[in-house]
Amino acid sequence: MKKRKLSFIFFIILIFSFSWSFQDFRTHRERELQKPESKERTTHIKLYNQGQPFRYQGPLYAPDQILVKFKPSISEQKIQATIAAYKSKKLRRIPRVNIYQVGIPEGVEVMEMVYVMSQNPDIEYVEPNYIAHITVTPNDPFFKYQYALYNSGQDVGVPGSPQGKNRADIKATGAWEETKGDEEVIIAVLDTGVDLLHPDLAEKIHNSGRDFVNDDFDATDDHSHGTFVAGIAAAETNNQKGIAGVAWNCKILPLKVMDVEGEGLYSWIIDAIVWAADNGAHVINLSLGGEIGIQALEEAVRYAYMKDIVIVAAAGNDGDPVLYPAAYDDYCLAVAATDNRDIRPSWSNFGPEVDVAAPGVGIASTVPTWYWDPGALPYGAGGDGTSFATPHVAGLAALIKSIKPWLEPDDIMDIIRYSADDTNSSQHPGKDELIGHGRLNMEKALVPIKIESSK
Amino acid sequence: MRRRLSLIIVLLFALNLTCHSLSQAQTEEPAQAVKLKPAFGFEYFSRTIKWDDDKYTSKLQSYFFTFNMEFEIQEGFSLGVLLGYSLANNEGMIFRQLPFSVELGDKSIGGYLLGGEIKKSLISQENYEIGLFGQFVYSLGVKNTWDIPGLAVEGTVEGNPSWMRVSVGPVISYQGFDFFSPYLFLNFNRLWGNFKMEETIESLTGSEDKKFTGDGLFCVAVGSIFELAESFELNGEVSLIPRKNGADLGFMFKASYSF
Numbered sequence: 001m002k003k004r005k006l007s008f009i010f011f012i013i014l015i016f017s018f019s020w021s022f023q024d025f026r027t028h029r030e031r032e033l034q035k036p037e038s039k040e041r042t043t044h045i046k047l048y049n050q051g052q053p054f055r056y057q058g059p060l061y062a063p064d065q066i067l068v069k070f071k072p073s074i075s076e077q078k079i080q081a082t083i084a085a086y087k088s089k090k091l092r093r094i095p096r097v098n099i100y101q102v103g104i105p106e107g108v109e110v111m112e113m114v115y116v117m118s119q120n121p122d123i124e125y126v127e128p129n130y131i132a133h134i135t136v137t138p139n140d141p142f143f144k145y146q147y148a149l150y151n152s153g154q155d156v157g158v159p160g161s162p163q164g165k166n167r168a169d170i171k172a173t174g175a176w177e178e179t180k181g182d183e184e185v186i187i188a189v190l191d192t193g194v195d196l197l198h199p200d201l202a203e204k205i206h207n208s209g210r211d212f213v214n215d216d217f218d219a220t221d222d223h224s225h226g227t228f229v230a231g232i233a234a235a236e237t238n239n240q241k242g243i244a245g246v247a248w249n250c251k252i253l254p255l256k257v258m259d260v261e262g263e264g265l266y267s268w269i270i271d272a273i274v275w276a277a278d279n280g281a282h283v284i285n286l287s288l289g290g291e292i293g294i295q296a297l298e299e300a301v302r303y304a305y306m307k308d309i310v311i312v313a314a315a316g317n318d319g320d321p322v323l324y325p326a327a328y329d330d331y332c333l334a335v336a337a338t339d340n341r342d343i344r345p346s347w348s349n350f351g352p353e354v355d356v357a358a359p360g361v362g363i364a365s366t367v368p369t370w371y372w373d374p375g376a377l378p379y380g381a382g383g384d385g386t387s388f389a390t391p392h393v394a395g396l397a398a399l400i401k402s403i404k405p406w407l408e409p410d411d412i413m414d415i416i417r418y419s420a421d422d423t424n425s426s427q428h429p430g431k432d433e434l435i436g437h438g439r440l441n442m443e444k445a446l447v448p449i450k451i452e453s454s455k
Numbered sequence: 456m457r458r459r460l461s462l463i464i465v466l467l468f469a470l471n472l473t474c475h476s477l478s479q480a481q482t483e484e485p486a487q488a489v490k491l492k493p494a495f496g497f498e499y500f501s502r503t504i505k506w507d508d509d510k511y512t513s514k515l516q517s518y519f520f521t522f523n524m525e526f527e528i529q530e531g532f533s534l535g536v537l538l539g540y541s542l543a544n545n546e547g548m549i550f551r552q553l554p555f556s557v558e559l560g561d562k563s564i565g566g567y568l569l570g571g572e573i574k575k576s577l578i579s580q581e582n583y584e585i586g587l588f589g590q591f592v593y594s595l596g597v598k599n600t601w602d603i604p605g606l607a608v609e610g611t612v613e614g615n616p617s618w619m620r621v622s623v624g625p626v627i628s629y630q631g632f633d634f635f636s637p638y639l640f641l642n643f644n645r646l647w648g649n650f651k652m653e654e655t656i657e658s659l660t661g662s663e664d665k666k667f668t669g670d671g672l673f674c675v676a677v678g679s680i681f682e683l684a685e686s687f688e689l690n691g692e693v694s695l696i697p698r699k700n701g702a703d704l705g706f707m708f709k710a711s712y713s714f
Binding site: 403404411414415417421430437438445448449451452 | 549550551552554555556557558559560561562601602603604605606607608610612656657658659661
């Protein structure tokens with residue numbers, strides 16, 4: 001009891017100190033903005049993408065490579081010979097799923113090669129190596145309150161944000177009474193990497209992970225998106241620093257699959273999903289996606305799912321159909337976004353694959369220590385996108401796995417779906433394509449439900 | 456383990472006494488007619504129960520109505536059976552093995568009751584009598600279905616509890632009054648049971664078979680038998696089971712007629 005009171009007092013002090021700093025910061029920013037000549041880079045504010053959710057506009061797939069799956073009966077020798085026959089080069093083989101990343105000859109069109117190779121009877125399928133992208137970047141530097149976890153209707157500290165609605169949140173505080181997670185449970189964050197030295201994350205990192213972009217074992221974040229995502233899912237909590245993570249005690253396994261621009265080849269993602277599945281992950285967070293679904297990606301996702309891993313993926317931020325891998329309905333939980341009034345932003349992708357929604361507008365989390373100018377706290381507010389809704393769900397999946405380790409991924413996915421609050425029931429009762437079953441409710445998913453009435 | 460051993464010893468002791476009495480009845484005394492003593496009873500008890508490896512506790516409150524038939528085989532020795540209906544309330548019991556954890560509310564669950572009794576007078580001196588009384592009661596709850604409120608889809612849990620109670624020990628009674636005999640019943644009192652629950656929420660299913668035991672092993676009961684007429688008597692009893700940090704209470708009322 002004493003401990004709880006103490007934590008509560010610390011929490012309040014923390015919030016006040018942040019609010020105070022932010023007030024100073026806002027005042028300072030307003031002053032700076034009034035001076036046109038100091039507008040460029042004299043403040044700590046870095047407003048990404050004009051405050052809009054990030055939308056990818058680059059190429060759909062890598063121009064010089066493809067992904068090939070040979071039939072299981074084909075020997076390695078024959079595979080090598082076949083690849084050579086097409087004047088192509090084996091770049092690497094993704095283990096377990098046995099998919100070959102193949103470099104094609106210069107001047108040959110990817111789609112042309114895909115067509116030619118698909119005629120080969122030894123090949124099961126051949127696909128372009130598509131490019132996925134992060135679904136959001138944060139657009140404001142500081143946070144005031146984490147309304148996503150507990151919403152009292154407060155101002156979230158982002159200029160222009162609407163007044164929040166009381167308890168339009170994921171009910172984290174009530175759920176933490178039941179569990180704060182098990183440190184044996186690992187959330188693999190497949191993203192731009194994670195700041196391994198961040199004061200609110202360093203103690204939560206399972207190991208330095210794997211960098212599939214640079215092919216080494218140091219998944220340090222060179223972008224910021226992955227650090228932001230990891231903080232939401234499992235920042236160190238009750239440590240008098242920064243923010244609270246959804247899964248207090250669970251660990252983070254950083255896997256870098258997106259480059260400094262926030263883009264990544266499907267082959268990196270496929271490889272990382274398989275690697276996470278083979279290296280102890282219990283939950284995989286994919287705050288990323290691509291417009292095209294390919295068999296190789298689906299196979300990797302299925303591989304992880306079959307290894308009892310819960311996969312949570314962002315629906316996307318284009319107001320379009322759900323991205324891949326979130327759209328692999330049988331294996332992934334697809335997450336849409338809501339705001340601090342439980343309203344779905346129009347940019348949140350939609351479709352029958354959407355399972356649940358979670359707060360993804362004006363979110364506060366961790367940013368890399370190098371992100372702001374020296375002296376600034378390594379936290380940011382105002383993150384928009386389904387990327388930031390997704391780790392709320394991944395955190396909950398990790399908490400469920402912590403207290404009920406015997407449950408299958410399907411069970412955990414169902415618990416998350418069925419415990420959601422149908423916040424748009426007045427317009428769309430029941431499951432719908434906008435927010436699925438509804439906005440996440442951690443309390444209902446974790447805390448025993450009192451049963452009174454019988455049939 | 457120790458508790459089980461003591462239960463077995465007590466039961467063996469009771470069995471031994473019964474056999475001994477029966478053999479005495481057959482060898483020393485001429486055969487006599489078996490006296491019948493039907494009775495209607497009502498009992499209430501509130502018992503602290505422990506579950507999930509004794510990590511958690513809640514209360515089992517039970518009311519039961521019984522019909523007892525006592526067969527007095529010989530003077531001072533009788534056997535009885537009891538049948539009845541019980542209402543049990545396991546409020547606060549939590550099922551955490553189910554996909555969605557649920558906590559039972561205060562709704563009582565009906566059940567059928569079956570039991571047996573043994574009563575033997577051991578020593579009778581002046582106005583005092585020391586005897587032995589043993590009873591077991593088994594309650595099998597009927598299956599109940601509860602709605603799980605607040606979910607995005609419809610879901611139910613279905614389950615039924617069962618419990619068994621064994622009490623055995625000496626009864627010291629004073630028979631110096633004309634119409635009533637107060638008594639003190641010190642007994643070993645063991646309660647255990649299980650509650651099986653099955654959860655179904657669309658394709659999501661799970662089940663949990665929760666074992667529980669009563670907290671406390673010994674019971675002190677005081678009561679009195681009032682002889683209202685030659686063949687008609689009333690029996691009232693209040694019991695107390697001390698346990699760590701408190702005690703559990705119960706009471707019993709029985710009206711019997713002998714012929």
